[in-house]
Amino acid sequence: MTDYPEIAARFARDTAGHRLIVLHEDGLYRHLRFASRPSGYSQYWFDLITTPGQLVFSGDGESYVFRRTTDMFEFFRSGIWRDGSTHINPGYWSEKLASDRESVKDFQEDLFVKLIWEQANHLIEQEYVKPDQADRFRQAIKDDIVEGGLYATADEAYRTVEEFEFYNDPSKEFDYRHTADVRFEDAWEWFSATKDFDWWFLWACHAIVWGIARYDRVRKYGLQALATPAEAVAA
Structure with missing residues (x-):
């Protein structure tokens, strides 16, 4: 397993100002957005969307659909280590793509x-x-x-x-x-x-595990309200 450190460094730069926006959360039905602007769209924004048995990554580039377990956040938490660091496993994770697995290689x-x-x-x-x-x-x-x-x-x-x-x-x-x-x-x-693996797929892998870690941290400290848009609360 390799984390492709050059892509990890780029991801860190690209998302330095990103914040978590919880657009929807109902059990395994989640829609999380990560962006540097409150409006939700900015350079290198990305979404993590889950339904039972599926996770969709979408953003500024290609979108990917992963299928493996009922709660796909639990599946990707294997990349969050006890010391809080995040790591990716693109070889194994690419096997869980819903279609065209070879398309993520160049x-x-x-x-x-x-x-x-x-x-x-x-x-x-x-x-x-x-x-x-x-x-x-x-x-x-x-x-x-x-x-x-x-x-x-x-x-x-x-x-x-x-x-x-x-x-x-x-x-x-x-x-x-x-x-x-x-x-x-x-x-x-x-x-x-x-x-x-092409750089965008590796970037997406880093985004998924980093996004889940950020989401878990917000929930751990009871800060969901800070990540929820006012219109979602009103609804």
Whole structure:
């Protein structure tokens, strides 16, 4: 489990002035808003809405629906530790999304480059690349993939890897009678590791657990009235 500290730091900055606004609360039926303006909408505002068996996160970006237990606040409280700190578990939590779980992951160029070098070193260690050709092979990886290849998208990256070929004897490279000594034929096995959670989903995970912790704190100290809009009280 990782908290993605860079996203945690961004979330803290983005929500530094946010306050809790309880728009509705009736048992497991809750509608909480977190924003820096009393009107309820501001930059990086977000809502947490629960019904039995479901939690909806919505806000300035993509919305997410999670389903797992009757009280989804109880489910996400696993991210609130005894010392009061909050932590996220995006891998496990993404499994509880109601639909399109893979949509919360994006192709990451830095992961792609890291994996390419790992695979290249593996091929050298296994001597698919002759020892005296290792430097030339590394240069080919750099020229044809890392610096010269196209990998702005996952499809481009995969195609670049599939098309890569290396000949231990460079004189055979343009001789149709010979096949390449090295190709990334098993790319399909490791290519999925080039994806990681997109920043907004991670931000939402931090928002959920932070929002629940704030809600619990307000209830613990009996401060619900301060978080309830006047019109809701009048109703």
